[in-house]
Amino acid sequence: MKRFHVVLNAFSDDIEKQISEICGLTEYLLEDVKKGNTFIVGDGKMDEDDKHRLAEMAPTKSVIFVILKNLHTEMILDCLMETMCFGDVYLFGSSSFGQEMAIRLGKRSDGSSATGCQWAALSESIVYVKKQVYSNHMMATFCMENSPFCISAARGLEGAMPKAGKSEKEIKTIDKTKDQYPANLTNTIFEEKKPSGGLQTASFVLVGGRGVKNKAGADALARAAEGIHAEFGASRPVVMNAWAAMDKLIGVSGSMIHPKVCITAGVSGAAALYAGIEKSGFIIAINRDENAPIMRKADVVIVDDCQEVLRALQICMEKERADETQAD
Ligand SMILES: Cc1cc2nc3c(=O)[nH]c(=O)nc-3n(C[C@H](O)[C@H](O)[C@H](O)COP(=O)(O)OP(=O)(O)OC[C@H]3O[C@@H](n4cnc5c(N)ncnc54)[C@H](O)[C@@H]3O)c2cc1C
Numbered sequence: 001m002k003r004f005h006v007v008l009n010a011f012s013d014d015i016e017k018q019i020s021e022i023c024g025l026t027e028y029l030l031e032d033v034k035k036g037n038t039f040i041v042g043d044g045k046m047d048e049d050d051k052h053r054l055a056e057m058a059p060t061k062s063v064i065f066v067i068l069k070n071l072h073t074e075m076i077l078d079c080l081m082e083t084m085c086f087g088d089v090y091l092f093g094s095s096s097f098g099q100e101m102a103i104r105l106g107k108r109s110d111g112s113s114a115t116g117c118q119w120a121a122l123s124e125s126i127v128y129v130k131k132q133v134y135s136n137h138m139m140a141t142f143c144m145e146n147s148p149f150c151i152s153a154a155r156g157l158e159g160a161m162p163k164a165g166k167s168e169k170e171i172k173t174i175d176k177t178k179d180q181y182p183a184n185l186t187n188t189i190f191e192e193k194k195p196s197g198g199l200q201t202a203s204f205v206l207v208g209g210r211g212v213k214n215k216a217g218a219d220a221l222a223r224a225a226e227g228i229h230a231e232f233g234a235s236r237p238v239v240m241n242a243w244a245a246m247d248k249l250i251g252v253s254g255s256m257i258h259p260k261v262c263i264t265a266g267v268s269g270a271a272a273l274y275a276g277i278e279k280s281g282f283i284i285a286i287n288r289d290e291n292a293p294i295m296r297k298a299d300v301v302i303v304d305d306c307q308e309v310l311r312a313l314q315i316c317m318e319k320e321r322a323d324e325t326q327a328d
Pocket residue numbers: 208209210211212234235236237238249250251252253254265266267268269270271272273286287288289292304305306307
């Protein structure tokens with residue numbers, strides 16, 4: 001018999017949202033999944049009333065509070081591993097905490113993990129999940145074979161909140177506030193990511209193609225994009241080789257963009273890619289091959305090595321910016 005466990009982060013004040021997301025995901029889990037524990041991770045400031053209120057909302061009968069000094073994922077992973085049984089399913093909300101926990105628990109326990117899922121179902125010893133891929137253009141079904149199954153919900157998923165049951169909740173508390181951090185870890189620091197409007201709204205985009213050659217080439221192009229204040233996008237071979245993240249994909253299977261200026265570098269201009277950039281105001285193509293299809297479609301073409309051209313462009317733009325600052 002499989003059990004499903006829910007892990008909620010009470011350091012964040014959106015517990016109801018986390019439960020609703022997880023209930024949206026579990027609506028489809030078959031009924032032979034026996035309910036397990038709801039782990040609620042929080043700090044020592046939680047009083048008995050807070051605990052009672054949170055326990056009432058929990059989707060399982062058994063509730064385990066894990067009390068920590070601060071949100072330390074290593075200690076939570078230890079707790080989950082201690083009670084883990086073969087075949088268990090662990091469900092997390094959509095936040096970065098949920099995603100991190102799903103991935104790390106799956107890895108640590110030699111199980112499997114899937115993040116951003118919209119649907120999950122169980123069939124014998126396999127868990128199937130559905131999630132959106134290719135910048136939300138397609139829905140894919142993944143098959144998870146290794147237990148335990150660690151799954152985080154997709155953002156915005158909504159399910160019916162569990163009704164407050166007549167039966168009393170079984171509440172247990174694990175106090176880890178006095179535990180020492182593992183020797184190799186003393187604290188966790190979160191670094192804020194610079195906000196970015198993303199490819200869909202960018203007015204200046206640099207798209208790298210297979211001509212970047214490898215991961216180092218793609219990274220150099222991404223840095224060049226930053227240097228010239230452009231958003232970085234990539235063609236399919238670049239993302240399929242994992243030289244860039246999947247959400248950078250431009251074209252019919254990825255983002256369809258409409259910037260004022262689009263520079264393509266080492267891109268041949270296949271129809272599937274071009275459909276994603278044709279609404280650009282102005283296209284500049286850099287390619288070593290003057291006969292590549294993109295060279296007939298672009299407004300300006302540069303026949304040269306793309307990395308060299310971009311290095312030169314970056315130097316020009318930096319000089320221009322410095323001159324402007326001096327003039328001010
Ligand atoms: C159903 C379907 C959906 C698809 N969806 C997409 C999609 O959404 N997006 C997408 O991109 N593709 C998609 N494709 C794939 C698409 O058909 C092409 O295969 C792909 O766009 C080619 O990518 P590329 O231009 O980077 O590579 P290539 O076609 O291999 O071109 C590389 C180019 O780089 C040039 N080059 C090499 N070295 C250098 C250098 N040093 N400096 C300058 N230039 C250099 C070469 O001359 C060449 O023109 C899809 C295909 C199918 C069948």
